[in-house]
Amino acid sequence: MNTIVSPPDGSPLVANLAACCTPITATVLDAASAERLAAVLRALAEPTRLRLVSLVAAHEDAEACVCDLTVPVALSQPTVSHHLKVLVDAGLLEREQRGKWAYYRLVPGALDALAGILTHRSQQC
Numbered sequence: 670m671n672t673i674v675s676p677p678d679g680s681p682l683v684a685n686l687a688a689c690c691t692p693i694t695a696t697v698l699d700a701a702s703a704e705r706l707a708a709v710l711r712a713l714a715e716p717t718r719l720r721l722v723s724l725v726a727a728h729e730d731a732e733a734c735v736c737d738l739t740v741p742v743a744l745s746q747p748t749v750s751h752h753l754k755v756l757v758d759a760g761l762l763e764r765e766q767r768g769k770w771a772y773y774r775l776v777p778g779a780l781d782a783l784a785g786i787l788t789h790r791s792q793q794c
Contacts (some may be wrong), residue, residue, distance in 0.1 A: 693786060709783060712759035717742055718752050722761060722780075725773050732774035734767075 698706070713719055724741055725733045739749050753773055756762040761780070762773045 694788070706786065709759045709761070712755050713761065713783075715752070715755075717744065718756055721749070721752055721773075722756065722775070725762060726775055730774075732772050734770045734772050736770055738773075 693706070713722065720742055721738060724738055725731065728737065735746060735750055735753060738753075739746050742749060744752075750771070753762060753764070753771075757764050757773070760776055761783075763776050765772045765774075
């Protein structure tokens with residue numbers, strides 16, 4: 670299983686990548702940028718994590734408690750929490766602790782930033 674690691678400065682991977690908002694088709698990626706982008710794409714490419722992003726986004730007020738996500742993906746709470754942590758570390762979701770439960774929501778603009786990075790150079794971020 671791949672582990673997502675934040676950049677040395679601790680910033681979320683998507684925010685770190687989107688800082689320059691340069692599509693990959695507009696310039697040649699350096700090795701470090703390619704590694705960071707690959708880490709974000711690995712986080713999102715895993716089927717359960719992709720479903721979790723979709724479930725959170727579709728949930729009321731676009732946020733969901735981890736307790737609401739276990740049944741739809743048919744996994745235990747610790748396993749779902751692990752997947753959610755990977756998505757948080759990648760900068761795709763943010764987490765808020767409320768009592769004993771954690772609530773998750775999409776990081777505003779994270780998916781748009783990722784889409785902008787993957788956009789063809791004739792389009793703008």
